[in-house]
Amino acid sequence: MPVLTIAASVLAAVFIGVSALLGVARLTHPDSWPAEDTAPSAAVVANAQPAVFASAPQSAAVMPAPADPEPADVVEAYFRAVNDGEYIAAWALGGKNIVGGTYDSFVRSFVDTAHDEVTINSVVGERVEVELDATQTDDSHRFFSGTYTVRDGVIVDADIHLD
16 A cells, blocks of 8 residues: 555656756745736746756757738739738738828729739749739729739839739
8 A cells, every 4th residue: 555655756756856847837935926916027928838948959950931922912912812801911011102101092092993803924033924904883893904013021112004
């Protein structure tokens, strides 16, 4: 019987030690824990790591930096955001660079547009040549063509004209 008690004690000690090492269990008394409404700062949470990994060297090369999206993908994402009424996303994708006004004037510019259908004709470097069929709220159509210039995942310029 004493062997089982010793084995159980050793097993419990190993479990508590491993749990503490991996950040699963606390080794302090519950009276010393912070109050329930005391949340750690975002920096503490973001930098938290199990003690077993604390001494491992940190390398910026662990995760490769995401590649810039293809220029055509940015233009399509821009029009998808506009069509979905996600004007903040469209503004961030380059609307702020191509309207020459405020965010509010940008949003108002779509008030008579029901849907934009963009066709990518070609991509040469950063320049995306498009045709645009803008269906209006009265079911009429306005046709545009021209180019968008995309740099670092954002539309930085547009040369679009009414056909």
